Amino acid sequence: MASEPALPDSSSASAMPYPEWQLPYQAALLELDPKKLAERVAEAEMAIFERLQQLSESQDGQAEREVIEGAITALKVLKRDSLNFPDWESGSGGTKTTNTGIDAE
Secondary structure, three states: OOOOOOOOOHHHHOOOOOHHHHHHHHHHHHOOOHHHHHHHHHHHHHHHHHHHHHHOOOOOOHHHHHHHHHHHHHHHHHHHHHOOOOOOOOOOOOOEEOOOOOEEO
16 A cells, blocks of 8 residues: 655644745645645645735735745646646647637647
Protein backbone atom coordinates (compact mmCIF):
# COMPACT_ATOMS: atom_id res chain seq x y z
CA MET A 1 0.00 0.00 0.00
CA ALA A 2 1.50 3.34 -1.07
CA SER A 3 1.75 6.00 1.56
CA GLU A 4 0.39 9.46 0.97
CA PRO A 5 2.85 12.35 0.68
CA ALA A 6 3.25 14.13 3.96
CA LEU A 7 1.47 17.42 4.26
CA PRO A 8 3.40 20.32 5.69
CA ASP A 9 3.14 20.09 9.47
CA SER A 10 2.61 22.77 12.06
CA SER A 11 6.36 23.15 12.66
CA SER A 12 6.85 24.20 9.02
CA ALA A 13 3.92 26.59 9.44
CA SER A 14 5.84 28.53 12.07
CA ALA A 15 8.55 29.21 9.47
CA MET A 16 5.98 30.59 7.02
CA PRO A 17 4.96 34.21 7.29
CA TYR A 18 1.47 33.53 5.84
CA PRO A 19 0.58 29.93 6.80
CA GLU A 20 -3.19 30.25 6.23
CA TRP A 21 -2.63 30.09 2.47
CA GLN A 22 1.02 28.98 2.25
CA LEU A 23 0.31 25.55 3.79
CA PRO A 24 -2.18 24.50 1.08
CA TYR A 25 0.03 26.18 -1.54
CA GLN A 26 3.04 24.16 -0.39
CA ALA A 27 0.95 20.99 -0.35
CA ALA A 28 0.04 21.61 -4.00
CA LEU A 29 3.66 22.17 -4.96
CA LEU A 30 4.75 18.98 -3.21
CA GLU A 31 1.91 16.72 -4.43
CA LEU A 32 3.25 13.90 -6.57
CA ASP A 33 0.02 12.02 -7.22
CA PRO A 34 -1.51 13.41 -10.43
CA LYS A 35 -4.97 12.31 -9.27
CA LYS A 36 -4.69 14.47 -6.15
CA LEU A 37 -2.83 17.39 -7.70
CA ALA A 38 -5.91 19.12 -9.13
CA GLU A 39 -7.59 18.99 -5.72
CA ARG A 40 -4.52 20.38 -3.97
CA VAL A 41 -4.22 23.20 -6.50
CA ALA A 42 -7.91 24.06 -6.06
CA GLU A 43 -7.46 24.12 -2.26
CA ALA A 44 -4.46 26.43 -2.58
CA GLU A 45 -6.31 28.73 -4.98
CA MET A 46 -9.29 28.91 -2.61
CA ALA A 47 -7.06 29.72 0.36
CA ILE A 48 -5.32 32.45 -1.65
CA PHE A 49 -8.67 33.84 -2.83
CA GLU A 50 -10.01 33.97 0.72
CA ARG A 51 -6.87 35.73 1.92
CA LEU A 52 -7.05 38.26 -0.90
CA GLN A 53 -10.63 39.02 0.14
CA GLN A 54 -9.42 39.70 3.67
CA LEU A 55 -6.58 41.87 2.40
CA SER A 56 -8.96 43.89 0.24
CA GLU A 57 -10.51 45.26 3.42
CA SER A 58 -7.15 46.58 4.64
CA GLN A 59 -4.55 49.10 3.58
CA ASP A 60 -1.84 46.81 4.94
CA GLY A 61 -0.51 43.69 3.32
CA GLN A 62 1.38 44.96 0.28
CA ALA A 63 4.28 42.58 0.96
CA GLU A 64 1.89 39.65 1.29
CA ARG A 65 0.09 40.64 -1.92
CA GLU A 66 3.43 40.50 -3.75
CA VAL A 67 4.16 37.03 -2.35
CA ILE A 68 0.66 35.94 -3.37
CA GLU A 69 1.24 37.22 -6.90
CA GLY A 70 4.29 34.95 -7.17
CA ALA A 71 2.33 32.01 -5.77
CA ILE A 72 -0.47 32.52 -8.29
CA THR A 73 2.08 32.55 -11.11
CA ALA A 74 3.64 29.33 -9.80
CA LEU A 75 0.20 27.67 -9.60
CA LYS A 76 -0.52 28.70 -13.21
CA VAL A 77 2.73 27.07 -14.34
CA LEU A 78 1.96 23.95 -12.29
CA LYS A 79 -1.51 23.73 -13.82
CA ARG A 80 -0.16 24.25 -17.34
CA ASP A 81 2.76 21.84 -17.05
CA SER A 82 1.32 19.11 -14.81
CA LEU A 83 -2.44 19.30 -15.39
CA ASN A 84 -2.36 20.30 -19.08
CA PHE A 85 -4.26 23.55 -18.61
CA PRO A 86 -3.95 25.88 -21.61
CA ASP A 87 -1.56 28.81 -21.43
CA TRP A 88 -4.06 31.59 -22.08
CA GLU A 89 -1.46 34.35 -21.79
CA SER A 90 0.68 33.04 -24.65
CA GLY A 91 -2.30 32.51 -26.91
CA SER A 92 -1.66 28.76 -27.15
CA GLY A 93 -5.07 27.95 -25.70
CA GLY A 94 -6.38 26.37 -28.88
CA THR A 95 -8.57 27.97 -31.52
CA LYS A 96 -9.09 31.68 -31.53
CA THR A 97 -11.98 33.54 -33.02
CA THR A 98 -10.94 36.51 -35.13
CA ASN A 99 -12.88 39.75 -35.24
CA THR A 100 -14.61 38.43 -38.38
CA GLY A 101 -16.07 35.54 -36.37
CA ILE A 102 -14.01 32.96 -38.27
CA ASP A 103 -12.09 30.42 -36.24
CA ALA A 104 -8.36 30.56 -36.82
CA GLU A 105 -5.65 28.15 -35.67
